[in-house]
Amino acid sequence: MSTTLPISPAEAARLADDLESRSAEDVLRVAVELFHPRLVLTCSWQKQSSVLVHMLSEIQPDVRVVEFDTGLLFRETYETRQKLIERYPVRFQRIEPELSVAEQAAKHGDRLWERDPDGCCAMRKVAPLRQALEGMDAWITGIRRDQSTTRESARKIEVDERRGVVKVQPLADWTNRDVWRYIWRHGIPYNPLHDHGYPSIGCVPCTASVDSGADERTGRWKGTGKVECGLHGD
Numbered sequence: 510m511s512t513t514l515p516i517s518p519a520e521a522a523r524l525a526d527d528l529e530s531r532s533a534e535d536v537l538r539v540a541v542e543l544f545h546p547r548l549v550l551t552c553s554w555q556k557q558s559s560v561l562v563h564m565l566s567e568i569q570p571d572v573r574v575v576e577f578d579t580g581l582l583f584r585e586t587y588e589t590r591q592k593l594i595e596r597y598p599v600r601f602q603r604i605e606p607e608l609s610v611a612e613q614a615a616k617h618g619d620r621l622w623e624r625d626p627d628g629c630c631a632m633r634k635v636a637p638l639r640q641a642l643e644g645m646d647a648w649i650t651g652i653r654r655d656q657s658t659t660r661e662s663a664r665k666i667e668v669d670e671r672r673g674v675v676k677v678q679p680l681a682d683w684t685n686r687d688v689w690r691y692i693w694r695h696g697i698p699y700n701p702l703h704d705h706g707y708p709s710i711g712c713v714p715c716t717a718s719v720d721s722g723a724d725e726r727t728g729r730w731k732g733t734g735k736v737e738c739g740l741h742g743d
């Protein structure tokens with residue numbers, strides 16, 4: 510990560526105002542102009558990842574696309590990643606936690622996610638994010654305002670002062686319906702778990718299916734009160 514922000518919070522706020530009514534593709538074009546090659550897209554291979562990989566492959570396929578492979582993802586998620594990187598000419602990179610799942614169990618006890626999900630996410634997601642943002646000025650995410658109350662104030666451009674990067678969130682104003690309309694219109698591969706009651710998908714032990722119409726992220730860390738993994742909104 511850079512030690513200083515590439516643009517000031519005031520500049521980011523002005524840019525966010527300018528881009529608020531612009532399309533997701535325009536937001537990505539501006540981000541590429543301003544920040545490439547110090548620009549990275551992180552992917553969890555949910556439906557937003559499908560949209561952003563498709564868009565970036567047309568705008569600037571040379572942007573780094575990073576996956577945090579916790580070792581605990583669904584088989585369908587790995588298959589979706591494979592389909593996307595086979596179809597699109599993106600610069601894909603997998604980042605894994607320092608400890609394998611077995612090593613983590615040996616060091617911290619089995620099924621840490623049940624006793625200390627924040628600690629587990631810190632090792633398996635947040636530390637890899639630090640690695641992904643090393644030397645980067647800007648980070649593209651698939652956050653949407655309507656996913657949860659923790660995300661409802663997301664802007665298309667924000668600064669993450671703690672990490673020293675600009676967050677670029679081209680889909681901030683998209684609805685769930687917008688995402689699906691785009692995927693269907695362009696015939697983009699997507700995670701099939703979305704068709705089986707999983708509007709939001711993370712690691713297997715911490716993701717449950719939800720009833721139709723429930724908030725998108727209610728199936729994540731169900732019943733624990735935890736709503737974010739520590740990458741966003743903290």
Ligand code: SF4
Binds near residue numbers: 711
């Ligand atoms: S989502 Fe669950 S299993 Fe995955 S890193 Fe976080 S606590 Fe661990």
